Amino acid sequence: MSRKWTRWLAGAVAAATVVLGTAATAAAASNLLANPGFEAGNTSSWTCSGATTVGSPVHSGSYALAATPAGQDYAQCSQRVTVLPNSAYTLSAYVQGSYIYLGATGTGGTDPQTWTSSSGYSQLSTSFTTGASTTSVTIYIHGWYGQPTYYADDFVLSGPGGGGGNPTAPAAPTGLTSTGTTSSSVSLSWTAPSGDVSGYNVYQNGTKVGTASGTSYTATGLSASTSYTYAVTAYNSVGESPKSNQVTATTSSGGGGNPGGGTLPTHVLTGYWHNFVNGAKALKLSDVPTSYDLVAVAFADATSTPGAISFTLDSGLSSAVGGYTDAQFTADIATLHSRGQKVILSVGGQNGTISVGDSTAAANFANSAYSLIQKYGFDGIDIDLENGVNATYMAQALHSLGSKVGSSLIVTLAPQTIDMQSTGAAYFQLALNIKDILTIVNMQYYNSGTMLGCDQAVYAQGTENFITALACIQLQGGLRPDQVGLGLPASGSAGAGAVAPSVVNASLDCLAKGANCGSFKPSATYPTIRGAMTWSINWDASNGYAFANTVHPHLGSM
Incomplete structure (x- = not known):
């Protein structure tokens, strides 16, 4: 666990490696991303926070992405893309600014991430191989806490196309039910909707209280002998679904347990x-x-x-x-x-x-x-x-x-x-x-x-x-x-x-x-x-x- 002294520094240096290329190479690659250079003059096809498009500075063309982190918001932009299973992909973008991260999630293999800080445009590049059942991935870029506006342009995701275009927001989950209660918890399960789903939001009495990657969730820290009403939504890079059916569950009067924690004390x-x-x-x-x-x-x-x-x-x-x-x-x-x-x-x-x-x-x-x-x-x-x-x-x-x-x-x-x-x-x-x-x-x-x-x-x-x-x-x-x-x-x-x-x-x-x-x-x-x-x-x-x-x-x- 602790028998190392320099791994973090070495890992940080490796993570910061920037793979340089040429604009000609990027232009020649097959690009699976929509609006990769933001030449639409907006962030269409991207899901963004704290971002817009600007005419300067750009790497090429007339527009580039400009995103400003604020508070706990990294100013992330992401795009879901359909891909083929068991296939190799390369992701790159030209970036300018401090602490800019480029990566992909949901690859079904090792999700890649790389980062750099650059006073002028330089190219970030990483690669990944999809898993045996992977049909879509989310690529993303974001900044970091307290850093100024960063810029990004000319994204390329090259590799065999999935042939489906960008997915739509998912339908609502169905069959939400309470599978168990204690004096301080309610366990839930539901049926996934068809189509592309990145995860689920869980609402308790109308307020979002958590997320889940699968079709179950346990709400904890509840009061004994109290009724709670739940609903669940599904989401992906396009958006959030309508809410599922509601279910009301009442915690027991005492005893119970500590889901996920056996009989451990509070502290x-x-x-x-x-x-x-x-x-x-x-x-x-x-x-x-x-x-x-x-x-x-x-x-x-x-x-x-x-x-x-x-x-x-x-x-x-x-x-x-x-x-x-x-x-x-x-x-x-x-x-x-x-x-x-x-x-x-x-x-x-x-x-x-x-x-x-x-x-x-x-x-x-x-x-x-x-x-x-x-x-x-x-x-x-x-x-x-x-x-x-x-x-x-x-x-x-x-x-x-x-x-x-x-x-x-x-x-x-x-x-x-x-x-x-x-x-x-x-x-x-x-x-x-x-x-x-x-x-x-x-x-x-x-x-x-x-x-x-x-x-x-x-x-x-x-x-x-x-x-x-x-x-x-x-x-x-x-x-x-x-x-x-x-x-x-x-x-x-x-x-x-x-x-x-x-x-x-x-x-x-x-x-x-x-x-x-x-x-x-x-x-x-x-x-x-x-x-x-x-x-x-x-x-x-x-x-x-x-x-x-x-x-x-x-x-x-x-």
Whole structure:
């Protein structure tokens, strides 16, 4: 998870690579985009926010796109295009300005994104290959927080055409029904309309409360013994459908559960347990103190089967703790359960090579993860893939696993800070795609250098402002407060950007109550902010459990 120091910088440099070409090459390519140079004098065929067309500066012709980010709006323009399955495509555009992102979503493979900053027009270019069932993709361009107007011109999407033109807005979903209630939640399902659908909006008592990538959703944080009315719409790049039929559901009077989160407390302390030996104290799982509500076993192993995972106790760890067998490890999980703790299996880490890039790999992941859950008694899965995720197929895998395990499944994510800077990033897309079953996103607020906060200011790691201003991006980007946790190193030995545990508590107070803030103070408060995570329990043990002994009591008092 944390055993790296330069990956972010290297990744940022790679992401910023600009592939230069010539206007003649672009002109010669077959272009699947409508109004690619905005020569219609408007943004027809595009879905845009904060954008218009201008006569200067242009790359060629008479018009170009001009878009100005404002507040939390990146000033995005997108266009849905029909394509063929299992086909290669190249996307390019000429751009001018600061922090301009070009990419595509819904490719059925690895969704590409590249970016640049340029004082004059330069060409951004990227490529992708569609999946076996992909018939349309959305290409997009957007700017970034607090940056000035950017310009774009002469887009080209080259490759075999899908032959269908741009899709229309979808029809309304049908058959909306309530599939279950607790004292604080309502679960919904519906039937998808025919045609192209990018996702669904869920309305509660007439107000939009969430989105879903599939045909189910669980509304949480509700009051007991209360009736709520729901409707759902479908949307794509063209627009939003009419609302579905309405359904009214009444929450129960008490008891119930915590959908997507088992029986975890309202505020959770998560810690990673090492299934390996490094400089930190080696521990058996039963040595983990009860101050950790959720324990993530690091890590699952890749297999020769695409997408499949396995787990093997490390022989070095066994030697370090005086012997440790599979049977003892399984018994320790049961011991933690008897203490009220939950144990999940973490997939990835710095060296994790697990890849879920198609439907077959997704099925392999779900089946193998379910087998490990049954064998050892794990309560769920943590996704800590630091070498990239496929938002489409990992979401498919996790939803499949959820259908096998049921509502008690715990699903957590541990992205790096760069992975959650934009809702267009794959990890952020994954979080939104699985929002209906997602328990917590414990972003790693470390090993990051400097990053932009939600107020467009630049903050340095190792400060309260860095934590609260970056958490704000997730809270304003579509995640519920109860799905957002703060991931910090247990000590300076565990990662760059460590803060005193008291700073973690102050950050929680700032986000939950608007109290004990640094110079950054969020525009809203989030009383149900889920909690904190640390890398790792072993490093915390080496430091006298200063993190757990400080943060866990504070979480209990919130």
